[in-house]
Amino acid sequence: MIFALCSNNFEDLSFATGVAESCGGSLVFEAKIASIFERCPDPASIEALFVSVDSESDLTDRLKELKSFDVGRVHFIFSGESSVGRQLFSNGIPANLIFKRFEDPAAEGRHYARVIRSRSASTFPSLRNLFPAASIHTLDLEDWIEKENVTDLILHQLIGIGCSERVSQTVSSAVDELLLNAFSSGLKRTTTGDTNDSAYGPSIQIQLGTEGEYVGVSVTSFSNSMDAKKILLDLGAAFDKVNAQGDTPKSSFGLGLALILRTGASLRFFCSSGRFAEVSIVFKKTQRLIDFRKQFQFVATQLVGSF
Amino acid sequence: MLFAQRVENSSPPKIILSGVIDETTEFTRLLGGYGNSLAIYCKDIIRINSVGIKLWREFFSGFRKSGGKVSFFELSPSLVATLNYVSDFVNKSEVGSICAPFHCRGCNSVTLKIYSAAEAKELLKAVPIVNCEKCKSEAELDEIPEEYLAFLSS
Numbered sequence: 001m002i003f004a005l006c007s008n009n010f011e012d013l014s015f016a017t018g019v020a021e022s023c024g025g026s027l028v029f030e031a032k033i034a035s036i037f038e039r040c041p042d043p044a045s046i047e048a049l050f051v052s053v054d055s056e057s058d059l060t061d062r063l064k065e066l067k068s069f070d071v072g073r074v075h076f077i078f079s080g081e082s083s084v085g086r087q088l089f090s091n092g093i094p095a096n097l098i099f100k101r102f103e104d105p106a107a108e109g110r111h112y113a114r115v116i117r118s119r120s121a122s123t124f125p126s127l128r129n130l131f132p133a134a135s136i137h138t139l140d141l142e143d144w145i146e147k148e149n150v151t152d153l154i155l156h157q158l159i160g161i162g163c164s165e166r167v168s169q170t171v172s173s174a175v176d177e178l179l180l181n182a183f184s185s186g187l188k189r190t191t192t193g194d195t196n197d198s199a200y201g202p203s204i205q206i207q208l209g210t211e212g213e214y215v216g217v218s219v220t221s222f223s224n225s226m227d228a229k230k231i232l233l234d235l236g237a238a239f240d241k242v243n244a245q246g247d248t249p250k251s252s253f254g255l256g257l258a259l260i261l262r263t264g265a266s267l268r269f270f271c272s273s274g275r276f277a278e279v280s281i282v283f284k285k286t287q288r289l290i291d292f293r294k295q296f297q298f299v300a301t302q303l304v305g306s307f
Numbered sequence: 308m309l310f311a312q313r314v315e316n317s318s319p320p321k322i323i324l325s326g327v328i329d330e331t332t333e334f335t336r337l338l339g340g341y342g343n344s345l346a347i348y349c350k351d352i353i354r355i356n357s358v359g360i361k362l363w364r365e366f367f368s369g370f371r372k373s374g375g376k377v378s379f380f381e382l383s384p385s386l387v388a389t390l391n392y393v394s395d396f397v398n399k400s401e402v403g404s405i406c407a408p409f410h411c412r413g414c415n416s417v418t419l420k421i422y423s424a425a426e427a428k429e430l431l432k433a434v435p436i437v438n439c440e441k442c443k444s445e446a447e448l449d450e451i452p453e454e455y456l457a458f459l460s461s
Binding site for chain 1: 308327329330331353354356357358360384385392408410415416417449450451
């Protein structure tokens, strides 16, 4: 496997090396994208291209340099400036963002490698795509009335696997937001409670797994009205809100995802329009919430089919 | 689900809220009918989601516009985080006291300490070490003071 990094920064190099080594690949390191394409004449051979960006204008320049390269295989390492995320996702670009907030870049690279490996492994949503060695607990949800009970159950399961109470509360709040999104994203929901009602659904699956010091919780919604493009727009709106003060009630679009991003947890979206949307929360098992908020963070997207 | 309990013979009405603020919360049913001056105690609010934030803002905005006065006491950490992030959530002058979470390195439990708005300002100058309620070991503030108390500066 070939990995590539376009950056001037040695922390980025350490991170990308960690990814490449973990995946058993080699790394091409250049300061310019054009130089990478010169060394790799067949762009399709590049498994993942890491690109350092510092600003919205920097991102615009890099996107032009990428030309027809599959943007789904681009992983932007950025300073956290929310306009970068907004620009990408609000324009329907299914890229990946890595927050430049490294504590141990090589180790964080090895952790991020799970996102890369899952891209080839993922044909159907499952937390096992991201956590192949984990023991996965699965819950199925049919009615939004069960939401609060399930959120509380996740809270207690997180405490049970050794997460602190505050971290568990934070993550279960994030799960609550994802369930809210899953049930309210234009999907049919029974008002009668009648399971024979043809409008009943969707079905939602929650999974929890842990591997070493990392934990994953995924919420998957199976529905034929799932719209991957809307999910990208929602993400773009979230980045619009993540650092700014929240706006008026009439525009709460993206607020839920913004609240999750502000916790410090990472998100990975795996969606297929008309079939499913899986959102996974990935985080390090810290005891203090301060440490949770400062942890290595990413937002990854993998969209399948047309969108 | 959110629960509201009125403390008898309190004036202004002291309402203790507990539970979760979310899309099921009916503020009018829970808080309406107590007059136009409220003292709301929030230590036991575990979490608030995005729809809960919207419903809270709608209710209290309407309450204020109709001449109501409200004070919030013992705001839980989730509400303090929301207060710092969301505009028009709670007015600074309405904050009577907040809860600050202290993490115990000995037993990993969290102790909530209550600070009035005036006492909270002192936390910005020096954060005390407190004793864990469970094991009595030293517990440290599990928040960055400047961020947690940002509302005091706004």
